[in-house]
Amino acid sequence: MILVTGGTGLVGAHLLYHLTLNDDKIRAIYRSENTLEKVKEVFSxxxxxVTKHFSKIEWIKADITDIPSMIPAFINIKKVYHCAALVSFNPKDYREMRKVNIHGTAIIVNLAIDAKVDKLCFVGSIAAVGNAINGEIITEENEWNDEDDNHGYAITxxxxxxxxxRASQEGVDVVIVNPGVILGSGFWNTGSSKLFTQIYNGFKFYTEGITGFVGVQDVVKAMTLLMNSEVKNERFILVSENKSFKDIFFSIADAFDKKHPxxxxKPWQTAIFWRVAWVISKFTGKEPLLxxxxxxxxHGISYYSAEKITKTLNFSFEKIETVVKRVAKNYPL
Incomplete structure (x- = not known):
């Protein structure tokens, strides 16, 4: 039986649909009923x-930070896809991110070891890969440096x-994927999918920072291929293309037939704006816009290499332009 955590998030929901295409028994955890509707939207x-595929999943109400609720989730489990995480750039969320991302993962690992699961796939992030040295392309070999100015999400x-x-040292085979910015359909008001909502609504601003982007279907494809392969105790960067935010914003606008931002x-402008946003948030109690x-x-410029996954699995990525057009087509106009 397969267990999926974070099944009500972007990666988890797309993963669950693809898992339902096979005959494996699937269990997924959720915390509130309303999030299940978002999963059904992704299936659509x-x-x-939708109902046929959704009914193949055994849903169990649990919280990865709560051990008693998670123990039943691991009964008869042989494979685990750990997709659950809290994503935030807001410093005030740091403690909660430590609780969910580190403590929650420790619980998943402990239960996986105890249940003697065969394999665990963890959805990491390029944020947790070491920074570039002298502007070189970043690979899985780049080492994490505690002295860098790392943000809370990356640290957790x-x-x-x-x-x-640690699980790999205690008898559980593991694979880790480190996706770039994930573009996919659904969850339009959170995470990277919010970019589509903003551009559709006429967002006017752009920056020229560069990072790695990848489609959610490629992330899911890589995860399932790795889990069904002999590969173990390895990590893989998942990036289709390194692109500027300007290029991504313009591509989304073109897909919607909207004006370009x-x-x-410029960096000095965002430096002022994030400070103003911080002050405003202190008075209003609302999330800062930046x-x-x-x-x-x-504004950062980082280039990532996905050569390892392409060579290991003979893997090929979709072009980001193709991904953007498909996601825009699914957007609820």
Whole structure:
């Protein structure tokens, strides 16, 4: 039996649909009933038989940070896809990210070891891969440096990876994927999918920072191929193309037949804006529109190599332009 954590998130929901195409028994955890509707929406992008596929999943209400609720989830489990995580650039969420991303992963690892599962796939992030040295292309060999100006999300995802490696030392085969910015259909008001909503609504600003992007279907494809292969105790960067935010924003606008964002934001402008946003958030109690590290990410320039996954599995990625067009087509106009 397969267990999926984070099944009500972007990667997890797309993964679950693809898992239902096979005859394996599937169990997934959820925390609230309303999130299940978002999973059904994702299924609807693939098939008209949503109920048929959704009914193949055994849903269990649990929280990865709560051991008693998670123990029943591991009964008869042989494979685990650990997709659950808290993503935030807001410093005030750091403690909660440590709880979910590190402590929650430690619980998953402990239960996987106890249940003697065959294999565990962990969805990490390029944020947890070491930074470039002298501007070189980043690979899986880049080492994490505690002295870098790492943001809370990166720190907690790296900490989670350390827990997963611990599982590999205690009898559980593991694979880790480190996706770039994931573009996919659904969850339009959160995460990277929010980019489509913003551009559709006429977002006017752009930056020229560069990072790695990948389609969610490629992430799911790589995960399932790795889990069904002999590969073990390895990590893989998943990036289709390294692109600027400007290029991505313009591609999304073209897919929607909307005007391109026209106002280039410079680093000094975001440096001012994130400070103003921080002050406003202190008075209002609302989430800041921009933080120090999200501003830094918007202007940072990092190039990632996915050569390892392409050679190991003879894997090929979809072009980002193709991904953007498909996601835009699924957008609820």
């Amino acid at each position: 992008f693939y098939t008209s038989e 995802k790296f900490g989670a990876e350390m827990e997963v490696w 026209s106002k280039k934001i 933080t120090k590290h999200s501003a830094k990410s918007a």
